Amino acid sequence: MTEFLQQLINGLALGSILALIALGYTMVYGILRFINFAHGDIFMLGAFAGFYLTPKIAAIFPTPSILSGLLVMGISMAICAALGIVIERFAYRPLRRSPRLTVLITAIGVSLFLEYAGQLFFGAAPKKFPALIPSYPITHVGGLSVTSNQIIVFIVTALLLVGLRFIVQKTKIGTAMRALAFNPDAAALMGINTDVVISFTFALGSALAAAAGILFAVNYPAIDPLMGILPGLKAFVAAVLGGIGNLPGAALGGIIIGVTETLVAGYISSTYRDAIAFGILILILLVKPSGLLGKKEIEKV
Amino acid sequence: MKIWRGQFVAGAAVLLLAGCNKPSGESAANSDVIKVGEFASLTGSEATFGQSSHKGTQLAIDDLNAAGGVLGKKFQLLTEDDQSQAGQPATVVRKLISSDGVVAILGEVASSRSLEAAPICQENKIPMISPASTNPKVTEVGDYIFRVCFIDPFQGTVMANFARKTLKLQNAAVLVESSSDYSVGLAKFFKQRFIADGGKIVAEENYSHGDKDFSAQLTAIKAANPDGIFVPGYYTEVGLIALQARQLGITVPLFGGDGWESSALVPIGGKALEGCYFSTHFSPDSTAPEVRNFVKEFEAKYHETPDAMAALGYDSAMILADAMKRAGTTDGPKVRDALAAAKDFSGVTGKITIDANRNASKPAVILEIKNGQFKYVETVAP
Numbered sequence: 173m174t175e176f177l178q179q180l181i182n183g184l185a186l187g188s189i190l191a192l193i194a195l196g197y198t199m200v201y202g203i204l205r206f207i208n209f210a211h212g213d214i215f216m217l218g219a220f221a222g223f224y225l226t227p228k229i230a231a232i233f234p235t236p237s238i239l240s241g242l243l244v245m246g247i248s249m250a251i252c253a254a255l256g257i258v259i260e261r262f263a264y265r266p267l268r269r270s271p272r273l274t275v276l277i278t279a280i281g282v283s284l285f286l287e288y289a290g291q292l293f294f295g296a297a298p299k300k301f302p303a304l305i306p307s308y309p310i311t312h313v314g315g316l317s318v319t320s321n322q323i324i325v326f327i328v329t330a331l332l333l334v335g336l337r338f339i340v341q342k343t344k345i346g347t348a349m350r351a352l353a354f355n356p357d358a359a360a361l362m363g364i365n366t367d368v369v370i371s372f373t374f375a376l377g378s379a380l381a382a383a384a385g386i387l388f389a390v391n392y393p394a395i396d397p398l399m400g401i402l403p404g405l406k407a408f409v410a411a412v413l414g415g416i417g418n419l420p421g422a423a424l425g426g427i428i429i430g431v432t433e434t435l436v437a438g439y440i441s442s443t444y445r446d447a448i449a450f451g452i453l454i455l456i457l458l459v460k461p462s463g464l465l466g467k468k469e470i471e472k473v
Numbered sequence: 474m475k476i477w478r479g480q481f482v483a484g485a486a487v488l489l490l491a492g493c494n495k496p497s498g499e500s501a502a503n504s505d506v507i508k509v510g511e512f513a514s515l516t517g518s519e520a521t522f523g524q525s526s527h528k529g530t531q532l533a534i535d536d537l538n539a540a541g542g543v544l545g546k547k548f549q550l551l552t553e554d555d556q557s558q559a560g561q562p563a564t565v566v567r568k569l570i571s572s573d574g575v576v577a578i579l580g581e582v583a584s585s586r587s588l589e590a591a592p593i594c595q596e597n598k599i600p601m602i603s604p605a606s607t608n609p610k611v612t613e614v615g616d617y618i619f620r621v622c623f624i625d626p627f628q629g630t631v632m633a634n635f636a637r638k639t640l641k642l643q644n645a646a647v648l649v650e651s652s653s654d655y656s657v658g659l660a661k662f663f664k665q666r667f668i669a670d671g672g673k674i675v676a677e678e679n680y681s682h683g684d685k686d687f688s689a690q691l692t693a694i695k696a697a698n699p700d701g702i703f704v705p706g707y708y709t710e711v712g713l714i715a716l717q718a719r720q721l722g723i724t725v726p727l728f729g730g731d732g733w734e735s736s737a738l739v740p741i742g743g744k745a746l747e748g749c750y751f752s753t754h755f756s757p758d759s760t761a762p763e764v765r766n767f768v769k770e771f772e773a774k775y776h777e778t779p780d781a782m783a784a785l786g787y788d789s790a791m792i793l794a795d796a797m798k799r800a801g802t803t804d805g806p807k808v809r810d811a812l813a814a815a816k817d818f819s820g821v822t823g824k825i826t827i828d829a830n831r832n833a834s835k836p837a838v839i840l841e842i843k844n845g846q847f848k849y850v851e852t853v854a855p
Binding site: 174175178179182183185186291295296297298299300309315317319388392393394396398399402403433434435437438439441442443445446 | 515516517518520521524557651678679680681683684685686688689690692693695696709712713716720721722737740741743
């Protein structure tokens with residue numbers, strides 16, 4: 173029983189990180205109907221921004237501490253947000269009127285560009301991510317172990333989920349985002365500056381990826397330029413599973429994938445881990461093609 | 474714009490055709506240098522291995538050329554990066570052989586990638602020497618495939634002996650990278666010997682290349698309560714495994730093979746690795762004159778201490794040059810025969826004798842991680 177509970181905790185910890193990455197994926201898709209395959213690489217850049225910022229912050233504030241953690245995370249999020257705007261401006265905006273497939277292929281190109289440019293600038297060898305947030309093993313109640321980092325990830329994911337929902341549902345820019353998602357041309361006719369809204373969407377998505385990158389690196393402190401590929405893919409799957417475009421769905425999808433993978437690896441075999449996790453995805457999509465919490469889209473004719 | 478694009482495409486096509494027209498065999502025979510091909514993981518997840526072995530190989534080539542080369546010709550080392558990715562070795566080795574016309578191939582560290590290149594070298598009758606692929610299957614590909622390192626049965630057996638006799642373990646757990654031929658091989662031979670010596674394997678778990686989260690496997694291992702965990706993986710994952718094991722409250726020692734040896738291991742694993750052990754090919758602390766000389770030259774050239782991969786890279790090029798000298802030619806079949814006959818070749822990783830299966834018979838060393846340093850523990854003869 174202890175082992176099962178521990179596996180459940182492991183799964184929740186892994187799942188909440190996937191959920192955090194999935195939030196960014198799903199938000200950009202929800203607004204722009206576009207899968208930003210470079211999301212996993214922005215996630216990587218967020219981790220590297222943290223890697224280079226931490227020594228600088230540590231020179232001013234005591235590190236590891238919550239304060240320096242928040243500072244590093246805030247600055248990395250800002251850097252990645254700016255980067256997201258730049259990528260959108262130069263890679264995606266010129267293709268605004270092109271078929272969706274063209275943009276998708278470009279996103280894959282941007283993703284490869286970031287991965288290999290990363291290898292060029294950061295080097296290919298894995299780097300140790302510095303201790304940024306103080307880590308305590310909380311407990312050993314009945315032999316269970318949780319680290320403070322795992323709890324932080326869980327809380328941050330929950331907070332960002334609530335924060336994002338607030339931005340999208342209650343603010344002016346959020347209303348504009350939803351208007352754009354509904355009908356870009358009509359939104360432009362109503363006086364919404366679509367370029368600004370799209371840039372903002374990318375900035376927000378990239379900032380989320382940066383936050384996820386840093387929390388991921390704090391939990392798994394070996395970072396390399398290709399670290400975003402697998403988590404990015406799994407987060408994408410999590411977003412689809414929860415219903416792509418739906419924020420709570422992404423969080424739910426992330427948790428389901430994390431827990432399933434951990435239980436399969438712990439009790440069946442890690443060899444079949446991905447096969448079984450993806451098998452479940454196929455089953456769910458067979459029954460509910462729009463994902464667990466996704467809305468049914470009615471094709472207008 | 475359209476015209477420019479058309480010109481560009483035409484230009485590219487001409488370049489491609491020119492590339493295809495290049496005669497392949499001719500350049501090798503007539504040239505006044507001996508072209509040796511090397512493929513290595515210079516980038517990607519096992520980059521430090523490829524970088525190290527490449528540095529060692531390059532140093533050997535420089536040393537050989539400084540001494541006048543062999544057969545009156547200097548060596549030219551052509552290095553290709555396989556990015557630590559499956560599929561790449563076949564491509565780059567084919568290029569080295571057919572378009573660059575190399576007479577021998579040196580590489581790779583990882584067994585999976587050596588296994589990809591070996592059939593191509595065999596088919597073209599080009600001798601291939603792997604510096605550090607320890608999986609037995611590598612040289613089984615054919616009679617042109619050699620290695621200068623020991624093989625997994627030996628390494629797995631050495632670690633099983635060490636775990637039973639020196640560490641006095643009764644119950645061991647095994648955590649294997651199931652996607653790696655190297656890791657699976659080492660685990661197999663470790664288990665055989667450990668059980669034969671009266672030990673018990675209480676848990677066996679797998680992970681895949683590139684995994685970051687091992688908490689599920691480690692939780693299952695913890696429940697089995699072993700005295701030690703054998704982790705025959707590569708350094709990136711090993712560092713994270715050690716960290717997560719300690720987080721889960723696992724305090725028993727971890728031990729593994731030469732895949733651990735990297736300057737990147739301790740920075741990632743840190744304190745979690747204290748008191749852990751691994752077997753490898755070479756210790757820079759050795760007092761043998763060849764080793765002292767090699768360490769000195771290496772430090773002068775690269776400003777770092779050589780590791781096992783660098784030493785093996787060095788030996789792979791040196792034994793090739795020695796074989797060419799004895800063969801009196803760079804002709805593939807004759808160099809192959811000379812390599813097969815190598816006996817007591819004095820390398821920096823010990824005395825190398827090539828056995829009937831084209832494997833190197835030589836000693837292993839065991840190192841302990843102490844205060845973040847690799848400390849010599851013992852040498853185990855074949």
